[in-house]
Structures are given as C-alpha cells and as structure tokens.
Amino acid sequence: MTHSTPLSPAGDRHFDGLAEKFAGSLYGGPRGALRLALLDELLPAMLDLDGQPMLDVGGGLGQLSAWFAGRGHTVTLLEPAGEMLERARVDLVEWPVTFVEAPLQALPERAPGPWPLIACHAVLEWLSDPRAALATLAGALAPHGQLSLMVFNRDALRMSNVVKGNLQKALDDRLEGTGKRQRLTPISPLCHEQIATWSRDCGLSVRSVAGIRVFHDYLRHPPTSEADWQRLVALERRYCQAEPHWRLGRYLLYTLVRAEGSSEEAPR
Template identity: 85%
Template sequence: MTDSTPLSPAGDRHFDGLVEKFAGSLYGGPRGALRLAMLDELLPAMLQLDGQPLLDVGGGLGQLSAWFARRGHPVTLLEPAGDMLDQAREALGGLPVSFVQAPLQALPERAPGPWSLIACHAVLEWLSDPRAAFATLADGLAPGGQLSLMVFNRDALRMSNVVKGNLQKALDDRLEGTGRRQRLTPISPLCHERIVAWSQECGLSIHSVAGIRIFHDYLRQPPANEDDWQRLVALERRYCQAEPHWRLGRYLLYTLVKEGEQSCRENRR
C-alpha cells in the first residue's frame, strides 16, 4: 500500500501528509522518546555551543530546533514539506526560530550562510544522492564550523533484518526502501565508512560519533515497566560511544568540523 506522498522530481522522499504519523507513532512513542533523550545528553557533550545561529536542515516538526532555541540559539528551520513546517511554526511560537520552505539542495540559495553551526538529522537517508547533499552541507559551513549530522545506519538495518529472520534479504543486501510505503524504510541508508570517505573529500574532520538506539531496536520485548525503561536508557547512555556497540545504533550521530575554506566540490573534481 502506498501513501499520498510521491518522490520529488529529484527522487527524494519528502514527508507531506505525514504529520500525524511523525507526531504520534514516531516521536510520540518509545523510539522517538529514546532518541530525544539521547540527544539531550549527547548534543552538549559533542558540540561546542555558545549561542551561535543554527541552521536546522530538514527540521520537520521542529523538535531539534526547539532544543537549540530554548538554549539561546537563533534558529533557521529549513524544511520542504509545507504541513510539517506549519506544525513546527505553531509548536515553536515565541521561540527565536525563522522558517524556510525548501529542500536541502536549495540551501545555497535560500540559506547560504556560511554557518558556524548546522544540524542535519535523519535527512540524508531519504535523498537519492546523499553524497551530493553532504557536499552541500559542507560548503554551507564556515571555516571551523560544526555539522551535527545524524544518519540512518545501514549496518544496523542489516542486523535488524537478520534478527527478524529476513536472512535472504540480508544476504542479498536488499536493504533500501522504495520511499513509497508507510513503513518508511530509508531509500539511502548509510554506513560509517561512507561518512568517513565523504568527510575526507569535503575537508571535514570527525570530532566525535555516537550510536542512537544501540540496544532498543533489538529487544525481543519492550521494557515492561518504568524501572526497565530507565535501565534501558542507562545502558544506551553508557555504551553509545563505546566500541563495538555504537556501530549498531539505529542512527549514527556525528560532530564534523570544517578544516579550511576550500569548497567540497573543488575537492571532488
């Protein structure tokens, strides 16, 4: 069964018409609660924050923008889906947030910067050309600027399929989604090695990395009570940056820093 949202002309998945799904089953459930709890702890530890302006690329319903805005950062939220942006505008009323309806690829024209701080969480995996999008983000950074990047982890998706018994699918490496179904399997899940390679291409250094939901998604049964939930959160916090556990986080969270002024696109030629 398909939903009402087609792929964009560029082959990217946008999320028009899915406000209720994101607000309810994704962010309103334990997966979203754990993701936000981990960000609440990891972002101050992984980033150098001094109230600098933030560009939130693909900011969706605005949870991340709200986190930064409430800590004194003026925020520009860039989001292609109009209904997502409307919901974010309503939820973030009174906070120092401005809104731009545009896809990531329009960043050079609509929010050129250069920016000392960019956040792009759970976006690249929904694009047909995530490498080019990564280059766009890198070029939008000021020298010394920080990119908080979170991507859907291809290795975790493989592990999840094995745990579920989808053995042939894992052997065939058929892990990508089509972008047209309600299950929302990303069309371009990414592995750590690819982020390392693209960072080198674009003159970015990886200052830190963590796994988000390194245990939760492999549980046979969800936590039975609040005490078990707190134990799970404690485990996630303890091991999210420890080898080898971070590598199987459902999402990988990076802090990338721009080393110089050369354009990423110049390096890729």
C-alpha cells in the same frame, strides 16, 4: 486504500501528509523518546555551543530547532514539506526561529550562510544523492564550523533484518526502501565508512561519533516497567560511544568540523 507519497522530482522522499504519523508513532512513542533523551545528553557533549546562529536542515516538526532555541541559539529551520513546516511554525511560535520551505539542495540560494553551526538529522538517508547533499552542507559551513549530522545506519538495518528472520534479504543486501509507501524504510541507508570517506572528500573531519539506540531496536520484548525502561536508558547512555556498540546504533550521530580554507566544491 494504501496511501503513497511520491518522490520529489530529484528522487528524494519528502513527508507531505505524514505530520501526524511523525508526531504520533515516531516522536510520541518510546523510540522517539529515547532518541530525544540521548540527544539531550550527547549534543552538549559533542558540540561546542555558545549560542551561535544555527541552521536546522530538514527540521521537520521542529523538535531539534526547539532544543537549540531553548539554549539561546537563533535558529533557521529549512524543511521541504509544507505541512511539517506549518506544524513547526505553530509549535515554535514563542522561539526565535525563522522558517524556510525548501529542500536541502536549495540551501545555497535560500540559506547560504556561512553558518557556524548546522544540524542535519535523519535527512541524508531519504535523498537519492546523499554524497552530494553532504558536500552542500559542507559548503555552507563557516571555517571551523560544526555540522551535527545524524544518519540511518545501514549496518543496523542489516542486523535488524537478521533478528527478524529476513535472512535472504540480508544476504542479498536488499535493504533500501522504495520511498513510495507509508513504511519509513530509508531509500539510502548509510554506513560509517561512507560518512568518513565523504566527509574527508568535503574537507570535513570527524570529531566525534555516537550510536543512537544501540540496544532498543533489537529487543525481543520492549520494557514493560518504568524500572526496566530506566535500565535500558542507562545502558544506551553507557555504551552509545563505546566500541563496538555504537556501530550498531539505529542512527549514527556525528560532529563534523570544517577546516579553514577547505574547498566548498562538491566532489565529483
């Protein structure tokens, strides 16, 4: 029997019942390992970090919260899926992390800030209205606050479908998932132009951008030796911020900065 995960009343995809899948096939495999390895290098380079309090929105199992807590930040983890949050609570018991069970849309009531640092990784693509969600994040930032935003790249999803031979699907631009099955194709994959435009509308400036997994997901055959794996990691590190390669990263990683006095109102 096929398990289905219903959408939330707001039309968003949450991940109740999928904690094991995330822990195993995603973060426990090479895709997740490569993603975390790249973040370990990129986050200190792309963000100004001085141990400031930070909010991890949609933090899931808490890998990102652990990364920041381990570097001296007091972390608040906001996550709507109760099972995910409980796993994170157990795994992060030794770290200075506060846990809040709530969706991103509840941020103004449950964790209003203003925050000097917010991370929101791999969340917007699972929401029915990612533009409004970005405005909510912008409104929670302090003046000159930083938002580390990572989104699933629509252009990379198109390229992946072409590589797999799904030519008509790519021509028809039928790239979104339904959010109702265990397959993890986002319901709202996003492109760089959307993030750049929406950020400007929210009073945010794009300070830096990188591609996460710009080569790995297009390989016909994954590395079979440690030496080839290290070569792949070296290639990913070398080209993750280089034109034109970053534009086809499976994820796009941004540092967005809020200007002092910018509006907190969501664009209409």
